[in-house]
Amino acid sequence: MDAEIIIAGAGPAGIAAAVALARRRRDLAEAGRIVCFDKARFPREKPCGGGLTGHARAALESLQLAVRVPAVPCRSGRIVYGTEARTVALERPVDVVRREEFDADLVVQARSQGVIVVEAEGVMSHEVDRARGVVRVTTSKGRRLLARVLIGADGAGSRVRKQLLAGEPELRARPLRLFKLEIPAPRPFADEMIYDFSPMKCGLRGYVWLFPVAGGRLNVGAMHTSASAHGLGSGDILRILDRTLARHGVTLPSTARGWPAWPYTPRARLAGPHVLCVGDAAGIDALTGEGIAVGLEHGLVAAEAVEHALNSGDLSFATYTRRVRLATVGRELALDRRLARCLYGPRASRFWLSLVMFDRRMRELYASRVCGSEVLADKSASLLAALARHIVAAPLRLRRLSRAD
């Protein structure tokens, strides 16, 4: 056997799974048998808003990984719709990092915990040999390696996931589209995260963000959920992004690039014998398009499942999809999938948008999730109370929303 565990991808999800396993199974780490392959060489380009929320912080702490790269601590978030804006304080700041720097440093830290990271060599395909109890992995350099477990942490376009689900009916939802660019800030910006929902009136099913980055720069972008095949095209989204940024006094020096990402679908299978998926390979947050905290938390769940499988000898991972669904990360993703359908859905979106804009307690509740002090999926009573309040207040709030257009 070449390795006990091979991990395809050394982004946050792959590194979290690898480090969590190295901590649980020191014997494997000391023998160099936890091996991550990444097709890129670090630092590699990674499109992302780079916001490390409270849940990301907590996961990093439990993995004894530190944020050692430049970060801008944002102590508030501002949500905007037309002429209306609301600021919500964050009891713990969200640190905005540059993913290129952050991910490269995580690789360095993982190596110091005994994880082997092989760069510039991707996982091309795998084959499960159930009789021998192994998975055979072929890399981009033509190596054929044997392992007991393969973890697919190879991001949104995951080859591992595609091969896992080959021939099965497609359960995954339509992809989100995310566009991003980092630019010099044209004027001083406060250390706060801006989420602008104004373009929803032009058909964007998502938002435009402006986050401060170290060195007087801005990370700007747009997220769009394509609920149907006949939604906005990339050109439309880029025009919307340009127009929205102009209202914040920002002109883009060049065109933002777009990437697809598939949202998490609770029913879709995440594992098969000897193989399991984490992070974007398993699905991103449909409400916000966020996935750093998700990937880190997901890596922890995967490591627990792999340790259990190695100890019990049952490498079927038959319960892994359910295990993720019941974990905090899965429950939060499932809730956000429902909230995304409300907020970005074709019919009632203004009803939900006016709730987000004008219900202070709802915004504070969401902020406490962002800070990591609450799990929103455990707050159904508070969410229902917010909905009840909103049903009463909606006529007035909807009028205010119309005036803000």
Ligand SMILES: Cc1cc2nc3c(=O)[nH]c(=O)nc-3n(C[C@H](O)[C@H](O)[C@H](O)COP(=O)(O)OP(=O)(O)OC[C@H]3O[C@@H](n4cnc5c(N)ncnc54)[C@H](O)[C@@H]3O)c2cc1C
């Ligand atoms: C424009 C944009 C903005 C975003 N903004 C935010 C944000 O503000 N906050 C947030 O939390 N999330 C954000 N996200 C999402 C976040 O970037 C991802 O959810 C997160 O990076 C997922 O981590 P991951 O480890 O699963 O995947 P990745 O970080 O994508 O890592 C996957 C790794 O796998 C490697 N790889 C790919 N194929 C192979 C292969 N075949 N073999 C080996 N290696 C392979 C890649 O090189 C990469 O290093 C954004 C995404 C986009 C596109």
